[in-house]
Amino acid sequence: MKLNIKRFINNKTFFEEFNVDFKEDETILELLERIRDNKDRSLTYRSFCRSSICGTCAIKVNDKTVLACKTKVKDLIQNDELIIEPVDRAKIIKDLVVDHSFIEDKIKKVKGWFVDEINEKEENIQMPDELKKYDKQTDCILCGACYFECEALDFEKNFAGPFAFTKVFRFVFDSRDKMDDQERIEIAKENLLYNCISCQKCAMVCPKNISSVMDIKMLQNFDKNPPFGDNFNNFF
Ligand code: SF4
Ligand code: SF4
Ligand code: FES
Secondary structure, X not given: XXXXXEEEEOOEEEEEEEEOOOOOOOEHHHHHHHHHHHOXXXXXXXXXXXXXXXXXXXXXXXXXXXXXXXXXXXXXXXXXXXXXXXXXXXXXXXXXXXXXXXXXXXXXXXXXXXXXXXXXXXXXXXXXXXXXXXXXXXXXXXXXXXHHHOHHHHOOOOOOOHXXXXXXXXXXXXXXXXXXXXXXXXXXXXXXXXXXXXXXHHHHHOOOOOOHHHHHHHHHXXXXXXXOOOOOXXXX
16 A cells, blocks of 8 residues: 655655555554554654544545544545645644644634533533533534634634534533523624535534534524624625
């Protein structure tokens, strides 16, 4: 099997080719470990949990953003070849490692946290029927895969991005959250909620099967004050 890995070292970008055995059940992460341990100790990539939980290992393989620890080589190999690159729309630090600080920045911009009045004597109970409304969205591991593929960002860098709006959805539909729902939506609009161009890429790559584009549409439908003026995206 021919493996091409895009390297970035000392401000130089180049592809390095390796010839390796194809192993049926190997994950992309295991393949990278094999290369690093046996062929090139300087190869740099990021991983931690190895089980699709920490969200750190997103990379691009044969032009698709995937979690390296979740994806098998056999599912992406084409013509006995794999091309592994860092993800798009992020600053590369070294080889396959990109700067993840934008994730925290975007969450801060949309105020993506729970607002509550803390009562230490009583549990803040959530009923199963209420939980169902946003249960799927709580699966987000902030891996950024949806963001790295999001085409709206090519038109407007200030677009908060799919995962940030999924986070807004999660709190708008959580009955325990004390921030006013419309206030949350207004903050989402300041971060260009209506700039989504419905390319569906976020839903196609999410390793947790979350459809951020659907979350965005739901938030737009829930908006009591939709902007049909300047801010509204003309792609529709
Ligand atoms: S559907 Fe919208 S949010 Fe999702 S990737 Fe496309 S532009 Fe981005
Ligand atoms: S919505 Fe999916 S792809 Fe996006 S950050 Fe969360 S888990 Fe990753
Ligand atoms: S190593 Fe944690 S999600 Fe892949």
